Amino acid sequence: MDNSICQVYEDEIQSLEEEIKLLTEKYEDSQQEANFFSDEEILIAMKSFQGEFERESKESGSPSDLKAQLESLEKDLSFLMKFTGIQFTSHSKKTVEKTRNRIRQKHRLSGICHSLSFQVEFQLLEMQSKENISAVVTDLSIAMESGEDSDVSKFVSSTEARGDLLIFFRSLSSYAEWYEHRRCTFLHFK
Numbered sequence: 001m002d003n004s005i006c007q008v009y010e011d012e013i014q015s016l017e018e019e020i021k022l023l024t025e026k027y028e029d030s031q032q033e034a035n036f037f038s039d040e041e042i043l044i045a046m047k048s049f050q051g052e053f054e055r056e057s058k059e060s061g062s063p064s065d066l067k068a069q070l071e072s073l074e075k076d077l078s079f080l081m082k083f084t085g086i087q088f089t090s091h092s093k094k095t096v097e098k099t100r101n102r103i104r105q106k107h108r109l110s111g112i113c114h115s116l117s118f119q120v121e122f123q124l125l126e127m128q129s130k131e132n133i134s135a136v137v138t139d140l141s142i143a144m145e146s147g148e149d150s151d152v153s154k155f156v157s158s159t160e161a162r163g164d165l166l167i168f169f170r171s172l173s174s175y176a177e178w179y180e181h182r183r184c185t186f187l188h189f190k
Contacts, residue, residue, distance in 0.1 A: 028095060084173045085114045102127045113176040115183065119143040122165065137163045144172075 081087050088111040097104040109120045121141040127134050140163045142156045159168045
């Protein structure tokens, strides 16, 4: 009789541990879903951060090197957006799996490149060994405003199959720039 009572308690403990684990994962997921910000919210946060930074630098007497670094990074970001034409409008990240030496996260990016809108979803698998950390993109899905252009559809399909984000963004930047030139030219002749 004692073994059966112990087994009932052990089963109940295991059930509660599983429930705690599920609730913890749900909480972490809801926290990460809260990371989905609009451009306006990001600008407000940046202004707030700059105000806090200025107050802290006045109070602590820290050098203005950090402020210069921040301004330099903002200039670099602005340059990259002008150079590539890519502007991200939203980003969300959700942790799907987390173990001691690997993390799988699901990302969703939305943005505009010149006048073409796009949305990219993928999973990023980061594996850590003693020497280094490696990352692999899996389950790449691209939705893009391409109109009737079958070549773009073929390119998107092949990029999704290879899972190559770098090639996608490089090609998107070039294609969108010329797409915008063609659109302006055709509007001129109408």
